[in-house]
Amino acid sequence: FDVTFVNKDNLPEYVWANSWGVSTRLMGALIMSHSDDNGLVLPPHLAPIQVVIVPIYKxxxxxxxxxxxxxxxxxxxxxxxxxxxxxxxxNRRPGFKFADYELKGVPVRLVVGARDIEKGTVEIMRRDTLEKSEAPLEGIAGHVKALLEEIQTHIYRKALAHRQEMTRTVDTYDEFKKEIEKGGFILAHWDGTTETELKIKEDTKATLRCIPLDGDTTPGVCMVTGRPSKQRVIFARNY
Structure with a gap:
C-alpha cells in the first residue's frame, strides 16, 4: 500500500504490514473459541505461564x-x-490464587501442601476441564509435559467439533433463510457476484465469511439466482 515512515536515519522506509488480523482480532478469536465462565482457557503452546505451583502452608x-x-x-x-x-x-490466600490463575487461563495448576510432601504426591488441576487428580511427586515434570500436550490436543479437537456441529449445508434459498436463523455457518452455492451477495445480506443479514481453500469444490448452482457456482462458500451473520 506504499505506506512509509521516516526512520532514525531520516530516510523513508516501508512499514511491516499484514492483512491477517494478527492483533486484537486474533486474540478475540482465541478467547471466544476456548474460554468459559471461569475466564480464559489458553492453549498450552501459547500460554505465557503454562504451569503454576501453589504451596499450601501454615x-x-x-x-x-x-x-x-x-x-x-x-x-x-x-x-x-x-x-x-x-x-x-x-499476601494472597490459596483460594484467591486458584481463582486468579483460572481467570488467566494457566493450563496446569499444581498444589503442594505439607501432607502432600509426607505422601509424596501433588494435586493437579487442568484448566480445560477443571478436573483434579493426584500424582506422585516423583516424575511429575514428565507427567506435566505430557499433560500439556494432551490439553493442547483436547481443546483443539473440542473447538473443531463445535465448528463442525455449527456448520450446515443447504441447497435452496428458502432453506438458507430458515437455517440462518439458527446461527452458525452455512455452506451454500453462490454465483460469485457482488449483486447476489448484497441481496443475501439485505434479505437475511448474513454475509459471505469465507471461500474455503480445502472445501467442497463440486460445481453447482447458486441458491439465489440458479447461475453456475464453482463451489460452496461459507455464510454467517456477523455479531
Whole structure:
C-alpha cells in the first residue's frame, strides 16, 4: 500500500504490514473459541505461564520444607522448555490464587501442601476441564509435559467439533433463510457476484465469511439466482 515512515536515519522506509488480523482480532478469536465462565482457557503452546505451583502452608517452616521439594521440579520443568511460576506470595490466600490463575487461563495448576510432601504426591488441576487428580511427586515434570500436550490436543479437537456441529449445508434459498436463523455457518452455492451477495445480506443479514481453500469444490448452482457456482462458500451473520 506504499505506506512509509521516516526512520532514525531520516530516510523513508516501508512499514511491516499484514492483512491477517494478527492483533486484537486474533486474540478475540482465541478467547471466544476456548474460554468459559471461569475466564480464559489458553492453549498450552501459547500460554505465557503454562504451569503454576501453589504451596499450601501454615508457617514459614512448612513453606521452607515445601519449597525445598519444589525447587528441583521447577528446574526440571524449565529445562524442558516449560514456563512455570512458583507462587509462594504470602499476601494472597490459596483460594484467591486458584481463582486468579483460572481467570488467566494457566493450563496446569499444581498444589503442594505439607501432607502432600509426607505422601509424596501433588494435586493437579487442568484448566480445560477443571478436573483434579493426584500424582506422585516423583516424575511429575514428565507427567506435566505430557499433560500439556494432551490439553493442547483436547481443546483443539473440542473447538473443531463445535465448528463442525455449527456448520450446515443447504441447497435452496428458502432453506438458507430458515437455517440462518439458527446461527452458525452455512455452506451454500453462490454465483460469485457482488449483486447476489448484497441481496443475501439485505434479505437475511448474513454475509459471505469465507471461500474455503480445502472445501467442497463440486460445481453447482447458486441458491439465489440458479447461475453456475464453482463451489460452496461459507455464510454467517456477523455479531
Amino acid at each position: 508457617n514459614a517452616e512448612q513453606l521452607k520444607q515445601i519449597s525445598s521439594h519444589i525447587e528441583p521440579i521447577l528446574l526440571q520443568l524449565k529445562e524442558m522448555g516449560i514456563s512455570v511460576k512458583y507462587d509462594d506470595a504470602d
